[in-house]
Amino acid sequence: MKLGELRENYTQKGLRKNEADSNPLQQFEKWMIEAQEAGIIEPNAMTLATSGSDGEVSSRTVLLKGLHEETFQFFTNYHSKKARNLSENPNASLTFLWKELERQVNIRGTVEKTSREISEEYFHSRPYGSQIGAWVSEWQSGEVVNREQLVEREEDFRRKYPETSEVPLPGFWGGYQLKPTCIEFWQGRPSRLHDRICFELNDNQWQISRLSP
Incomplete structure (x- = not known):
């Protein structure tokens, strides 16, 4: 097995800084719709990375189930490892990979529980x-x-x-919402000169920049 020889040449769309929506949540919705239209299975699948007070990082794939008041929502068991991590350290990241479109989105922010009403509505x-x-x-x-x-x-x-x-609704089950502070859009490009457009939240304003690939 020669993993070092596995590679793809990315030749699809690009993403220029002036083409990205000024609101990263709207840019995310645009890409999510395009992922759905491309027929990607479970385009709402995302890798959730958390760490507890001991600094040990763990990750798992969960499903995005809502965008509400500029937060990313998911639902889970409050007795789970991810829940224990989040109770100790609310900082987390989400990563979406849409390889068919040669795209990735990485989102960092802080997580809190949703209201019980939101959990009830989704559970039922x-x-x-x-x-x-x-x-x-x-x-x-x-x-x-x-x-x-x-x-x-x-x-x-x-x-x-x-x-x-x-x-x-079980008392040990419900929703979380991640409020983003940084959202990076990655688009594969030829020769590994990928497009990386990053939004960072400063004083409640999104600042956009292009990052080196």
Whole structure:
């Protein structure tokens, strides 16, 4: 396996500083729409990187589920490792990779929980099976004996909350929102001279710059 020989030549669109929207949230929405139109599977998939008070970094792929009041929203278990990290250190980053478009977006900022109303609204928009699954996996990332243990818990909760009833939102489950302080748009270009357009928030104003590839 010769990984060093794996390479692509990026030849699609470019991104000039004067072509980018002055509001990075609107530029992000534009790229997200183009990713959807390109048929990319789960274009809202993003890598969430967090670290706790010990400085150890961990990352995982989660799904962006909303853009609300200039924040990026996702939902998860409040007992999870990511939740523990965020309770100790609210600084985090999100990375979107749309390789079919030779694009990447990196977002840095601070994270806080959404309102309970937002969590309720999203939770009840999920399929019944996903709502039950949230109850089954109360201690996310905790050790389980085997797969059968999960199946038994699922059956128990399906009996407790049948599909004809409303499944309540677990107290240990809900949303987070990342308020960005830096958003970088990366567009692959030939000869590795990639376009990197960076927005940084200073005094509530977005400052735009081009970064060296």
